[in-house]
Amino acid sequence: MPLDQLPRHHGGADALARLLGQALLAGEWQPGEAFPRELDLCQHFDVSRNQVRNALASLTATGLIERTAGRGTRVCPISDWHLLDPLMSDWLAGLNNPDPQLVREIFAFRYSAEPVVAGLAASAAEPRDIAEIDRAFQGMRITANAGQTEQHVEHDLAFHEAIYRASHNLVWRQMGHLLRPSIVALIQRSQHSVATLDDSLRRHGRVLEAIRTGRPMAAEQAARDVLKRTAIDLGIVAEAIDA
Amino acid sequence: MPLDQLPRHHGGADALARLLGQALLAGEWQPGEAFPRELDLCQHFDVSRNQVRNALASLTATGLIERTAGRGTRVCPISDWHLLDPLMSDWLAGLNNPDPQLVREIFAFRYSAEPVVAGLAASAAEPRDIAEIDRAFQGMRITANAGQTEQHVEHDLAFHEAIYRASHNLVWRQMGHLLRPSIVALIQRSQHSVATLDDSLRRHGRVLEAIRTGRPMAAEQAARDVLKRTAIDLGIVAEAIDA
DNA sequence: CTTGCCAAAATGTCAGACATTTAATAGGCT
DNA sequence: AGCCTATTAAATGTCTGACATTTTGGCAAG
Structure with missing residues (x-):
């Protein structure tokens, strides 16, 4: 006003x-x-x-x-609001302190959708897709220390986006845009200790492995596990619900 | 050109x-x-x-x-292309003979997403949501004969859109737009015989029932069954894969 | 009290000139 | 011949002022 x-x-x-x-x-x-x-x-x-x-x-x-x-x-x-418009995602990602309600809504969406996407990727991924996911994962590994959160986040983003792309579906691919605001909000809220980073990395690795070996069910579960870790880091749920 | x-x-x-x-x-x-x-x-x-x-x-x-x-x-x-833009959905829905490839992509998305949405709806639906779904369902029942395909389609659309709304998630709700092109393509391709209409109606009813009684798993399965029927009517898969 | 008309305020539209960016082209230098 | 540069043409982008259209509210007559 x-x-x-x-x-x-x-x-x-x-x-x-x-x-x-x-x-x-x-x-x-x-x-x-x-x-x-x-x-x-x-x-x-x-x-x-x-x-x-x-x-x-x-x-x-x-x-x-x-x-x-x-x-x-x-x-x-x-x-x-057209939350799925790429313009909107871009604006959201650049926001310093986005509405917590909005962050929760987007995360809730990811939590229900991303396991499905990972499952599809496990079924449809071609060698090129897997190579791309792997490259992002290696990037995450290399930058997994205190001083490189900036680059780490970019690789994290690339990892998830590559999975959306690997689903080989035009509609799901479009939704990769939503990742940026969601993940950017993540770093603004959570202080990545070395322990949580290591845990997060391990969970990402399991998703990659499930997709590489073409096991949809395992990919679904692994994606869910990644997001449980993310939910804790976002402060959406309390610590230690899962194993 | x-x-x-x-x-x-x-x-x-x-x-x-x-x-x-x-x-x-x-x-x-x-x-x-x-x-x-x-x-x-x-x-x-x-x-x-x-x-x-x-x-x-x-x-x-x-x-x-x-x-x-x-x-x-x-x-x-x-x-x-921003397939999730409401403008785009509107244009697509008005198209006489949309690209079959595109129709298949959108349907594949629905087939993977809509069970999840129905599951969420079964968890989150409030009486008002259920009433809305029910109203659409009754509308489908009443118009389930040869001469009223126009109205029947509108109720069909309202049924599915109400389920997206009942998920109570901002992002999923946005995706209700994709329903119109998908469902409009359906009527342009399939000739609803009385038998298939009756079958389709029964399957829709099971989704409603599962949501009303708050059983997410049942809702997921029922939604999948509805889409299997739809896939047949769309000519995407051959007849008689499921029961 | 209701009805109809008019005026104000906001967005929508038009037309023309001008600015900027890009690609191709012609020319001159080595 | 080959390469670099300046010029030109063609396209989209921008500015400006005037005008059109739609909505709202108020005022006055019935």
């Missing part, structure tokens, strides 16, 4: 869309509330109406706002 | 985006191929450059095309 509290921006319409989108994702406006008018945005950010309109078009496309001629611009309820 | 073969359109930029989007989905252009220039589109459809640019912006947002200044507009490969 307080437009004045938003920072100035640098860059084109995409940067503006990102700024406004992230403000909306952070809950700066309540659903149903009115969004600032075009001309106010022009004035505040000192950009042309063109750029504002382009940015607002992106926000409309992601279901964050709804615009009608004469009425104005209103903020949509969370249930209307 | 042959721009001249596209029909004239009536309506605004949204209608134009729909027209072009469906042409792309129908495979009128090969991936990597060049897309007509803005001014050519303006001339051919006799609309302003604004409308063309808005339409092309939608196509860009759905990952169908990629635009770069100076270079032009090129068609993206299928793997880049």
